[in-house]
Amino acid sequence: MKFGVIGGAGRLGATTAFCVGLRDCVEEIKLMDVKENFAAANVMDMNQAFLPVSRTKVSLAKDYSDFSDCDIILSAAAKPFSKEIKDRAQELQMNVEIIAPICEQLKKHCKPTTVVIVSANPVDVFVYIYQKLLGWDKKQFLGLAGNDTIRLKWATEMITGKEYANIGALCIGEHGGGAIRLYESMTYGGVPLKLTQEQQSQIERECGDWFRHWTDLETGTTTGYTSGVTMSMMVEAIAKDMDLIIPCSTPLCEHLGYSTCAMGLPVKLGRGGVKELIIPQLTPERRQELDQVAEKISGMIASANY
Numbered sequence: 001m002k003f004g005v006i007g008g009a010g011r012l013g014a015t016t017a018f019c020v021g022l023r024d025c026v027e028e029i030k031l032m033d034v035k036e037n038f039a040a041a042n043v044m045d046m047n048q049a050f051l052p053v054s055r056t057k058v059s060l061a062k063d064y065s066d067f068s069d070c071d072i073i074l075s076a077a078a079k080p081f082s083k084e085i086k087d088r089a090q091e092l093q094m095n096v097e098i099i100a101p102i103c104e105q106l107k108k109h110c111k112p113t114t115v116v117i118v119s120a121n122p123v124d125v126f127v128y129i130y131q132k133l134l135g136w137d138k139k140q141f142l143g144l145a146g147n148d149t150i151r152l153k154w155a156t157e158m159i160t161g162k163e164y165a166n167i168g169a170l171c172i173g174e175h176g177g178g179a180i181r182l183y184e185s186m187t188y189g190g191v192p193l194k195l196t197q198e199q200q201s202q203i204e205r206e207c208g209d210w211f212r213h214w215t216d217l218e219t220g221t222t223t224g225y226t227s228g229v230t231m232s233m234m235v236e237a238i239a240k241d242m243d244l245i246i247p248c249s250t251p252l253c254e255h256l257g258y259s260t261c262a263m264g265l266p267v268k269l270g271r272g273g274v275k276e277l278i279i280p281q282l283t284p285e286r287r288q289e290l291d292q293v294a295e296k297i298s299g300m301i302a303s304a305n306y
């Protein structure tokens with residue numbers, strides 16, 4: 001199993017490659033970036049770093065034809081993040097122009113069975129566009145969204161004092177302002193966890209303000225480690241055919257009637273990508289919220305003009 005990374009010199013591409021290598025779940029990782037010298041430096045560094053812990057080898061992809069034997073591709077290519085970005089949707093116009101040339105090359109050189117993982121924001125919009133431009137099966141397209149559920153459990157641990165490892169929780173919808181945290185189905189140690197209205201409001205504030213707190217640090221970067229860990233779990237699940245359930249952005253939301261968008265939903269990941277879409281139980285109010293989120297994402301997709 002081989003894993004290719006577009007944007008392999010960037011924070012997310014490099015961190016994901018590093019986390020995937022540590023998991024020893026793929027034979028080879030191929031890094032490509034327009035900043036080729038930085039990608040080459042990561043290749044040199046990771047090849048030595050993995051020796052004591054993993055059999056994974058790392059190489060430089062100089063051309064898209066080098067991805068022809070890859071089974072999984074991560075597209076983490078993006079225009080530089082800036083201090084001015086306070087909402088992920090602001091990245092739409094920045095990143096939209098680099099997608100078509102990337103998809104053209106992937107279509108020309110990659111196997112039509114390749115699983116494509118997208119990270120560039122707004123991720124729900126881009127997952128949809130990648131699938132549309134490549135035309136391969138929708139089950140092969142995934143966007144990074146599992147970090148929203150990690151953050152929901154992180155905030156729940158912080159507010160309630162309950163241990164992260166025993167919290168069952170799910171965040172669906174948009175990776176951004178339209179994230180829907182399903183408090184009604186939360187569990188602790190497998191039994192229903194009933195949070196007070198005040199606790200839910202505190203968690204909403206923590207999760208809702210999280211991105212602003214991050215951008216207020218003015219580093220001009222996005223998060224690498226949470227993303228790298230989450231995406232390496234996705235890659236391992238696919239590479240080892242693990243049937244692992246992880247929330248991801250998926251165009252398979254068409255099964256809920258949303259045919260012109262992608263959004264975060266739990267999926268069972270294994271060989272070939274999504275093996276099953278898990279449709280969460282939704283109250284009529286939640287369904288209405290999700291309808292609005294789908295409309296918002298579809299609107300952004302329409303504005304991208306693909």
Ligand SMILES: NC(=O)c1ccc[n+]([C@@H]2O[C@H](COP(=O)([O-])OP(=O)(O)OC[C@H]3O[C@@H](n4cnc5c(N)ncnc54)[C@H](O)[C@@H]3O)[C@@H](O)[C@H]2O)c1
Pocket residue numbers: 006007008009010011012013032033034035076077078079080081091095098102119120121123143144145147175221222223224227
């Ligand atoms: N979905 C999520 O949960 C999530 C989380 C974190 C970051 N992100 C997004 O992921 C994207 C990448 O973030 P990052 O922190 O790694 O950014 P970064 O700027 O560190 O890396 C992007 C890399 O892409 C490269 N690149 C740009 N155009 C390219 C092209 N045409 N071909 C090959 N390489 C190209 C750049 O040279 C750079 O190295 C951003 O859009 C960011 O918002 C998403």
